[in-house]
Amino acid sequence: MSKNLLIVDDSMVSRMMTKSIIANLQPRWNIFEAGSGQAAIELCREQSIELISMDLNMPGLSGLEAATLILLEHPHIKIVMLTANVQTAIQSQIQDLGLPFLAKPITADKGPALLKALGD
Numbered sequence: 001m002s003k004n005l006l007i008v009d010d011s012m013v014s015r016m017m018t019k020s021i022i023a024n025l026q027p028r029w030n031i032f033e034a035g036s037g038q039a040a041i042e043l044c045r046e047q048s049i050e051l052i053s054m055d056l057n058m059p060g061l062s063g064l065e066a067a068t069l070i071l072l073e074h075p076h077i078k079i080v081m082l083t084a085n086v087q088t089a090i091q092s093q094i095q096d097l098g099l100p101f102l103a104k105p106i107t108a109d110k111g112p113a114l115l116k117a118l119g120d
Contacts, residue, residue, distance in 0.1 A: 004048055005118070006032045008040040008066065009055035009082070014105070018053055018082075021111040037066025044070050049077055051118045055104075056083035056090065064093055071097070080117040082106060 005022060009015045015033050022031060032047060034040040038061055043049065052070070056063040067079050081094045081101040094101045100117040102110060 002028045002030060003050050004030045004032065005051045005053065006034060006040060006043055006047075006049045007053045008034045008037065008058075008063065009053075010035050010058040011055070014055065018106050018114075021106060021108055022053075022114070024108075025111050025115055037061030037063060037069075040066050041069055041073075044074055044077065049074070052077055052079040053106075053114065053118070054079050054081050056081055056085055056094075056101075064097065067097060067099060078119050080114065 007015050007018045019031050019033065022029065032043055032049065034043050037058055054063040054067055063081055067081065070077060070079065079099050081099050082104050083090065083101060084104040086103065091101065102114055102117060106114060
């Protein structure tokens with residue numbers, strides 16, 4: 001089944017890695033990319049996005065801020081936060097939004113866990 005996934009990360013390398021891993025596991029999915037939280041918000045308005053892989057630490061809007069704004073407009077979108085930040089306060093904020101999170105970097109062995117967190 002084809003789904004629309006948005007990968008949000010300010011690092012082009014991270015986006016490329018995540019895209020490659022997901023494309024290998026789910027070749028029928030349409031994968032969009034955004035390099036910032038604001039770009040993610042705009043893409044969600046323009047495309048029928050169902051799933052988002054969202055980096056936490058980005059310049060401008062953080063992943064948490066962008067996720068909050070996206071969910072206000074599109075509560076049906078499933079968002080997974082990706083972060084190397086393991087601080088308890090950050091994890092608590094992510095959990096308060098009801099979002100799953102995975103530790104970065106995303107590698108091929110974490111691909112199935114990412115799909116599971118996305119609900120597939």
